[in-house]
Amino acid sequence: MQSKLGxxxxxxxxLAITLMVGCGNEPEPMKSKSLHxxxxxxxxxxxxxxxxKLIALLTSDQQISVWDTVSQKKxxxxxxxxxxxxxxxxxxxxxxxxLAVAGHxxxxxxxxxxxxVITSWDVVGFQASATVSxxxxxxxxxxxxxxxxxxxxxxxxxxxxxxxxxxxxKLQITRLAYDGDNGFAISGSTDKNFAYWGVTDGxxxxxxxxxxxxxxxxxxxESNKLFVSDALTDHLILDKSSGEKLSNLSFFxxxxxxxxxxxxxxxxxxxxxxxxxxxxxxxxxxxxxxxxWTIKRYTAEATVMDLSKNAAGDLVTLSSDGxxxxxxxxxxx
Numbered sequence: 001m002q003s004k005l006g007x008x009x010x011x012x013x014x015l016a017i018t019l020m021v022g023c024g025n026e027p028e029p030m031k032s033k034s035l036h037x038x039x040x041x042x043x044x045x046x047x048x049x050x051x052x053k054l055i056a057l058l059t060s061d062q063q064i065s066v067w068d069t070v071s072q073k074k075x076x077x078x079x080x081x082x083x084x085x086x087x088x089x090x091x092x093x094x095x096x097x098x099l100a101v102a103g104h105x106x107x108x109x110x111x112x113x114x115x116x117v118i119t120s121w122d123v124v125g126f127q128a129s130a131t132v133s134x135x136x137x138x139x140x141x142x143x144x145x146x147x148x149x150x151x152x153x154x155x156x157x158x159x160x161x162x163x164x165x166x167x168x169x170k171l172q173i174t175r176l177a178y179d180g181d182n183g184f185a186i187s188g189s190t191d192k193n194f195a196y197w198g199v200t201d202g203x204x205x206x207x208x209x210x211x212x213x214x215x216x217x218x219x220x221x222e223s224n225k226l227f228v229s230d231a232l233t234d235h236l237i238l239d240k241s242s243g244e245k246l247s248n249l250s251f252f253x254x255x256x257x258x259x260x261x262x263x264x265x266x267x268x269x270x271x272x273x274x275x276x277x278x279x280x281x282x283x284x285x286x287x288x289x290x291x292x293w294t295i296k297r298y299t300a301e302a303t304v305m306d307l308s309k310n311a312a313g314d315l316v317t318l319s320s321d322g323x324x325x326x327x328x329x330x331x332x333x
Contacts, residue, residue, distance in 0.1 A: 027332060030293035032325040033314060037298065038067050039322035045090045048306040048324075052316040054112075055324065056090045056099050064090065064101060066112060069316075069324055076115045083108055084120075089135040091144075098141030104131040107146060109158065125152035126167065136176040143199070145185055147173025153187050155199050166202045168195045175217040179240065186226070188214025194228050196243060206243030210234050216258040216272065223267020225284065229258045237270065237284050250287040262307045264315070269333065271315060273304035279317065281329055291332045295319050 041059035048055050054075070056066045062080035064087065067073065078101075080087070089102040098118070099110040109118040123132060125148035134147030146154040151169035153176070156162075169189035177186045179196070184205065188194045190213040197204045210230035218227040219240065226243075229235040235249035235258065249256075249272070258272040269290070270282045280292040295304060298321040306318045315327040 027291050030291060030327060030329070030332075032296070032327055034326045035296055035323060036072055037321060037323040038072070039065070040298075041322070042299070042301075043305060043320045043322050045088065046305040046318050046320065046322070047090055047092050048308050048316060048318045049092050049096050050094055050308055051096070052308050052310040054092065054096050055318055056092050057322060058087055058090045058101070059322070062087060064099075066099060076110075076112060078110070078115070082117070089132060091135045091137045093137045093141030094139030095141065098137065100135055100137045100141075100144055102132045102135045102146065107132070107135070107144065107156075109141065109144070119158065121156075123148070123154055125150040126165075134173045134176045136178065138178045139181060143178070145176045145178065145187075147176050147187065149173075151189055151191060155185065155202070164200070164202055166197070168197065168202070168204060168207075169193055174214050177217055177219050179219055180221045186217060186219065186228075188217055188228065190214075192230065196226075196240075208236070208243065216261050218261030218263060218270070220263035220267045223263060225263060225267040227261040227263070227270055227272075229261065229272070231255070231257045235272075235287075237287070247284060247287045249282055249289075251289060260304060260307060262309075262315075264309060264329075265333065271307060271329075273307065273317075275303060277302055277304065277319075279304065279307075279315075279327075281332060291329075295325055296323055297321065298323065 043057050045058040058064050065077040066075045085103040087101050087103050091100045101108050106122050108120045111118050123146050127150045130148040130150035133149045136145040142158045144156040149172045151171050153166040155164040169191050171191040175188035183199050185199050192210045194214050195204050195207040212231040215231050216229035224240045226238040226240040232255045237247045260273040262271045270284050272280050277294045281290040302319050302321045310316050317325050
Protein backbone atom coordinates (compact mmCIF):
# COMPACT_ATOMS: atom_id res chain seq x y z
CA MET A 1 0.00 0.00 0.00
CA GLN A 2 1.25 3.48 -0.88
CA SER A 3 0.96 6.48 1.45
CA LYS A 4 -0.22 9.91 0.24
CA LEU A 5 3.46 10.91 0.01
CA GLY A 6 4.16 8.04 -2.33
CA UNK A 7 6.04 5.88 0.20
CA UNK A 8 5.38 2.17 0.50
CA UNK A 9 4.77 0.58 3.91
CA UNK A 10 8.28 -0.87 3.73
CA UNK A 11 9.71 2.56 2.92
CA UNK A 12 7.92 4.15 5.87
CA UNK A 13 9.20 1.40 8.17
CA UNK A 14 12.80 1.86 6.96
CA LEU A 15 12.52 5.63 7.43
CA ALA A 16 11.29 5.15 11.01
CA ILE A 17 14.15 2.77 11.79
CA THR A 18 16.67 5.25 10.33
CA LEU A 19 15.29 8.07 12.46
CA MET A 20 15.41 5.92 15.60
CA VAL A 21 19.01 4.88 14.93
CA GLY A 22 19.98 8.47 14.26
CA CYS A 23 18.42 9.58 17.54
CA GLY A 24 20.21 6.77 19.32
CA ASN A 25 23.56 8.16 18.22
CA GLU A 26 22.98 11.43 20.03
CA PRO A 27 25.06 11.56 23.24
CA GLU A 28 22.98 11.69 26.37
CA PRO A 29 23.14 15.02 28.21
CA MET A 30 25.89 15.53 30.76
CA LYS A 31 24.66 15.48 34.36
CA SER A 32 26.69 16.52 37.38
CA LYS A 33 27.46 13.93 40.04
CA SER A 34 27.20 16.51 42.80
CA LEU A 35 26.40 20.19 43.34
CA HIS A 36 27.02 22.46 46.31
CA UNK A 37 26.71 26.23 46.60
CA UNK A 38 29.14 27.70 49.14
CA UNK A 39 28.07 31.37 49.09
CA UNK A 40 25.08 33.34 47.85
CA UNK A 41 26.79 36.69 47.25
CA UNK A 42 28.16 37.14 43.70
CA UNK A 43 31.78 36.00 43.33
CA UNK A 44 34.13 38.65 41.92
CA UNK A 45 37.17 36.37 41.85
CA UNK A 46 37.28 32.67 42.60
CA UNK A 47 39.88 29.94 42.30
CA UNK A 48 39.85 26.16 42.68
CA UNK A 49 42.99 24.43 43.95
CA UNK A 50 44.70 22.04 41.54
CA UNK A 51 43.68 19.04 43.67
CA UNK A 52 40.13 20.52 44.02
CA LYS A 53 40.32 20.26 47.83
CA LEU A 54 40.13 24.04 48.39
CA ILE A 55 38.33 27.00 46.89
CA ALA A 56 39.08 30.66 47.56
CA LEU A 57 36.31 33.19 47.00
CA LEU A 58 36.16 36.98 46.88
CA THR A 59 32.54 38.10 46.97
CA SER A 60 30.89 41.41 46.08
CA ASP A 61 30.75 42.42 49.77
CA GLN A 62 34.59 42.25 49.81
CA GLN A 63 34.61 39.15 52.02
CA ILE A 64 37.41 36.68 51.29
CA SER A 65 36.92 33.05 52.31
CA VAL A 66 38.68 29.71 51.85
CA TRP A 67 36.64 26.48 51.99
CA ASP A 68 37.36 22.78 52.31
CA THR A 69 35.44 21.24 49.40
CA VAL A 70 35.26 17.79 51.01
CA SER A 71 33.80 18.84 54.37
CA GLN A 72 32.17 21.92 52.78
CA LYS A 73 33.35 23.93 55.80
CA LYS A 74 34.97 27.35 55.86
CA UNK A 75 38.66 27.26 56.85
CA UNK A 76 39.51 30.96 56.88
CA UNK A 77 37.87 34.30 56.20
CA UNK A 78 39.07 37.89 56.06
CA UNK A 79 36.99 41.07 56.28
CA UNK A 80 37.68 44.16 54.12
CA UNK A 81 39.28 46.05 57.03
CA UNK A 82 42.26 43.66 56.99
CA UNK A 83 43.42 45.17 53.71
CA UNK A 84 44.20 48.66 52.54
CA UNK A 85 41.63 49.35 49.84
CA UNK A 86 39.36 47.33 47.59
CA UNK A 87 40.38 43.76 46.65
CA UNK A 88 39.78 42.48 43.10
CA UNK A 89 41.79 39.25 42.65
CA UNK A 90 42.63 36.05 44.55
CA UNK A 91 45.14 33.32 43.62
CA UNK A 92 46.11 30.08 45.41
CA UNK A 93 49.57 28.57 45.56
CA UNK A 94 49.85 25.09 44.09
CA UNK A 95 50.61 23.51 47.48
CA UNK A 96 47.47 25.06 49.08
CA UNK A 97 49.52 26.83 51.75
CA UNK A 98 49.27 30.43 50.57
CA LEU A 99 46.69 32.78 49.12
CA ALA A 100 47.57 35.99 47.28
CA VAL A 101 45.01 38.81 47.15
CA ALA A 102 45.39 41.97 45.09
CA GLY A 103 43.75 45.35 44.98
CA HIS A 104 44.36 48.08 42.41
CA UNK A 105 47.94 48.84 43.47
CA UNK A 106 48.92 46.31 46.15
CA UNK A 107 49.29 42.58 46.82
CA UNK A 108 48.98 40.68 50.12
CA UNK A 109 50.23 37.14 50.72
CA UNK A 110 48.19 35.20 53.29
CA UNK A 111 49.14 32.11 55.28
CA UNK A 112 46.50 29.38 54.97
CA UNK A 113 47.82 27.57 58.04
CA UNK A 114 46.97 30.31 60.56
CA UNK A 115 45.30 32.97 58.41
CA UNK A 116 47.99 35.59 59.03
CA VAL A 117 49.27 38.16 56.53
CA ILE A 118 52.79 37.05 55.55
CA THR A 119 53.73 40.13 53.58
CA SER A 120 52.30 43.02 51.58
CA TRP A 121 53.77 45.16 48.83
CA ASP A 122 52.80 47.89 46.39
CA VAL A 123 52.90 47.36 42.63
CA VAL A 124 53.51 49.96 39.94
CA GLY A 125 53.23 49.55 36.18
CA PHE A 126 54.79 51.77 33.54
CA GLN A 127 52.02 54.31 34.08
CA ALA A 128 51.13 55.65 37.51
CA SER A 129 47.43 55.02 36.87
CA ALA A 130 47.92 51.36 35.89
CA THR A 131 46.07 48.82 38.08
CA VAL A 132 46.40 45.07 38.66
CA SER A 133 44.55 43.06 36.00
CA UNK A 134 45.91 39.53 36.59
CA UNK A 135 47.44 37.59 39.51
CA UNK A 136 49.14 34.18 39.52
CA UNK A 137 51.13 32.27 42.18
CA UNK A 138 53.58 29.40 41.72
CA UNK A 139 53.44 26.02 43.51
CA UNK A 140 55.36 27.14 46.61
CA UNK A 141 53.73 30.54 47.05
CA UNK A 142 57.17 32.19 46.98
CA UNK A 143 56.89 33.51 43.42
CA UNK A 144 54.13 35.73 42.08
CA UNK A 145 53.21 37.08 38.66
CA UNK A 146 51.31 40.38 38.59
CA UNK A 147 49.82 41.69 35.34
CA UNK A 148 48.94 45.36 34.97
CA UNK A 149 46.37 47.27 32.93
CA UNK A 150 49.11 49.06 30.97
CA UNK A 151 50.77 45.81 29.80
CA UNK A 152 53.49 45.58 32.46
CA UNK A 153 54.21 42.17 34.00
CA UNK A 154 55.93 41.96 37.38
CA UNK A 155 57.80 38.74 38.18
CA UNK A 156 58.20 38.74 41.97
CA UNK A 157 60.47 36.46 44.04
CA UNK A 158 59.46 36.80 47.70
CA UNK A 159 62.49 34.87 48.97
CA UNK A 160 65.07 37.15 47.37
CA UNK A 161 62.93 40.29 47.28
CA UNK A 162 63.75 40.67 43.57
CA UNK A 163 61.13 42.01 41.14
CA UNK A 164 61.53 41.96 37.35
CA UNK A 165 59.33 44.38 35.38
CA UNK A 166 58.72 43.29 31.79
CA UNK A 167 57.50 45.24 28.77
CA UNK A 168 56.51 42.34 26.50
CA UNK A 169 53.01 43.82 26.13
CA LYS A 170 51.59 47.26 25.41
CA LEU A 171 48.03 46.83 26.68
CA GLN A 172 46.19 45.16 29.58
CA ILE A 173 47.40 41.72 30.67
CA THR A 174 44.57 39.20 30.33
CA ARG A 175 46.27 35.88 31.19
CA LEU A 176 49.30 34.75 33.22
CA ALA A 177 50.71 31.34 34.15
CA TYR A 178 53.88 29.64 35.32
CA ASP A 179 55.04 26.70 33.24
CA GLY A 180 55.40 24.39 36.23
CA ASP A 181 58.72 24.89 38.02
CA ASN A 182 60.97 24.95 34.94
CA GLY A 183 61.71 28.68 35.15
CA PHE A 184 59.35 29.89 32.42
CA ALA A 185 56.10 31.84 32.41
CA ILE A 186 53.41 32.73 29.89
CA SER A 187 51.51 35.96 29.36
CA GLY A 188 48.69 37.16 27.10
CA SER A 189 47.26 40.60 26.52
CA THR A 190 44.63 42.72 24.83
CA ASP A 191 47.45 43.80 22.50
CA LYS A 192 46.82 40.43 20.76
CA ASN A 193 50.23 39.10 21.75
CA PHE A 194 51.15 35.92 23.63
CA ALA A 195 54.68 35.34 24.97
CA TYR A 196 56.60 32.44 26.57
CA TRP A 197 59.53 33.81 28.58
CA GLY A 198 62.12 33.15 31.29
CA VAL A 199 61.14 34.11 34.84
CA THR A 200 64.58 35.30 35.94
CA ASP A 201 65.71 37.24 32.86
CA GLY A 202 62.47 37.86 30.97
CA UNK A 203 63.96 36.65 27.68
CA UNK A 204 61.26 35.55 25.22
CA UNK A 205 61.65 31.98 23.89
CA UNK A 206 58.74 32.35 21.45
CA UNK A 207 55.63 34.44 20.93
CA UNK A 208 52.56 34.60 18.73
CA UNK A 209 50.41 37.47 17.47
CA UNK A 210 46.68 36.80 17.29
CA UNK A 211 43.87 38.57 15.42
CA UNK A 212 42.23 39.58 18.71
CA UNK A 213 42.95 39.78 22.44
CA UNK A 214 44.18 36.66 24.26
CA UNK A 215 41.31 35.28 26.35
CA UNK A 216 42.29 31.77 27.52
CA UNK A 217 45.42 29.92 28.55
CA UNK A 218 46.10 26.37 29.77
CA UNK A 219 49.36 24.54 30.48
CA UNK A 220 49.80 20.76 30.65
CA UNK A 221 53.13 19.38 31.81
CA GLU A 222 52.14 15.73 31.31
CA SER A 223 51.72 16.12 27.56
CA ASN A 224 53.98 19.16 27.09
CA LYS A 225 51.04 20.99 25.53
CA LEU A 226 49.83 24.56 25.74
CA PHE A 227 46.41 26.01 24.84
CA VAL A 228 46.19 29.68 23.87
CA SER A 229 43.03 31.29 22.54
CA ASP A 230 41.89 34.67 21.25
CA ALA A 231 38.38 36.17 21.05
CA LEU A 232 37.87 35.19 17.40
CA THR A 233 39.04 32.09 15.51
CA ASP A 234 42.52 31.22 16.77
CA HIS A 235 42.30 28.56 19.49
CA LEU A 236 45.69 26.91 19.30
CA ILE A 237 47.16 23.81 20.88
CA LEU A 238 50.94 24.19 20.86
CA ASP A 239 54.01 22.18 21.71
CA LYS A 240 55.02 23.84 24.97
CA SER A 241 58.77 23.56 24.40
CA SER A 242 58.96 24.90 20.87
CA GLY A 243 55.73 26.83 20.39
CA GLU A 244 54.97 24.74 17.29
CA LYS A 245 51.27 24.54 16.39
CA LEU A 246 49.82 21.05 16.84
CA SER A 247 46.14 21.73 16.13
CA ASN A 248 43.39 24.36 16.20
CA LEU A 249 39.90 23.87 17.61
CA SER A 250 37.34 23.57 14.80
CA PHE A 251 33.67 24.61 14.81
CA PHE A 252 30.91 25.79 12.46
CA UNK A 253 30.37 29.24 13.93
CA UNK A 254 32.27 32.27 12.61
CA UNK A 255 34.04 32.61 15.95
CA UNK A 256 34.01 31.42 19.55
CA UNK A 257 35.27 33.02 22.73
CA UNK A 258 36.78 30.96 25.59
CA UNK A 259 37.77 32.04 29.10
CA UNK A 260 39.47 28.94 30.47
CA UNK A 261 41.07 25.73 29.29
CA UNK A 262 42.06 22.50 31.05
CA UNK A 263 43.79 19.41 29.62
CA UNK A 264 42.91 15.85 30.72
CA UNK A 265 43.94 12.29 29.88
CA UNK A 266 47.61 13.20 29.31
CA UNK A 267 46.70 15.99 26.93
CA UNK A 268 44.49 13.92 24.63
CA UNK A 269 41.46 16.04 25.49
CA UNK A 270 40.80 19.65 26.42
CA UNK A 271 37.97 21.35 28.29
CA UNK A 272 37.11 24.97 27.51
CA UNK A 273 34.61 27.34 29.10
CA UNK A 274 32.62 30.08 27.40
CA UNK A 275 32.14 33.62 28.73
CA UNK A 276 28.80 32.43 30.09
CA UNK A 277 27.94 28.94 31.32
CA UNK A 278 28.99 26.48 28.60
CA UNK A 279 31.69 23.80 29.00
CA UNK A 280 33.02 21.99 25.91
CA UNK A 281 35.16 18.86 25.60
CA UNK A 282 37.54 18.66 22.61
CA UNK A 283 39.79 16.08 20.97
CA UNK A 284 43.21 17.77 20.86
CA UNK A 285 44.52 15.58 18.03
CA UNK A 286 42.10 16.96 15.44
CA UNK A 287 40.43 19.87 17.26
CA UNK A 288 36.96 18.31 17.00
CA UNK A 289 34.24 19.03 19.55
CA UNK A 290 33.00 15.99 21.49
CA UNK A 291 30.25 17.38 23.72
CA UNK A 292 29.07 20.66 25.25
CA TRP A 293 26.88 21.30 28.28
CA THR A 294 25.96 24.02 30.76
CA ILE A 295 26.63 24.49 34.46
CA LYS A 296 23.93 25.07 37.06
CA ARG A 297 23.05 28.77 37.20
CA TYR A 298 21.53 30.55 40.18
CA THR A 299 21.82 33.94 38.47
CA ALA A 300 21.57 34.96 34.82
CA GLU A 301 25.17 36.20 34.81
CA ALA A 302 26.73 32.98 36.15
CA THR A 303 29.94 31.81 34.49
CA VAL A 304 32.68 29.24 35.11
CA MET A 305 35.51 30.79 37.15
CA ASP A 306 37.85 27.79 37.39
CA LEU A 307 38.09 24.06 36.71
CA SER A 308 40.35 21.14 37.61
CA LYS A 309 40.30 17.36 38.14
CA ASN A 310 39.82 15.55 41.46
CA ALA A 311 41.51 12.38 42.74
CA ALA A 312 38.72 10.23 41.29
CA GLY A 313 39.39 11.61 37.82
CA ASP A 314 36.23 13.71 37.60
CA LEU A 315 36.10 17.26 36.26
CA VAL A 316 35.27 19.84 38.95
CA THR A 317 34.00 23.34 38.12
CA LEU A 318 33.59 26.48 40.22
CA SER A 319 31.06 29.12 39.16
CA SER A 320 30.60 32.82 39.88
CA ASP A 321 27.52 31.79 41.89
CA GLY A 322 29.90 30.07 44.32
CA UNK A 323 28.70 26.65 43.16
CA UNK A 324 30.94 23.58 42.84
CA UNK A 325 29.91 20.81 40.44
CA UNK A 326 31.50 17.42 39.75
CA UNK A 327 31.25 15.81 36.29
CA UNK A 328 32.12 12.30 35.04
CA UNK A 329 33.09 12.98 31.42
CA UNK A 330 34.85 9.68 30.64
CA UNK A 331 31.89 7.92 29.06
CA UNK A 332 32.05 10.44 26.20
CA UNK A 333 35.66 9.65 25.28
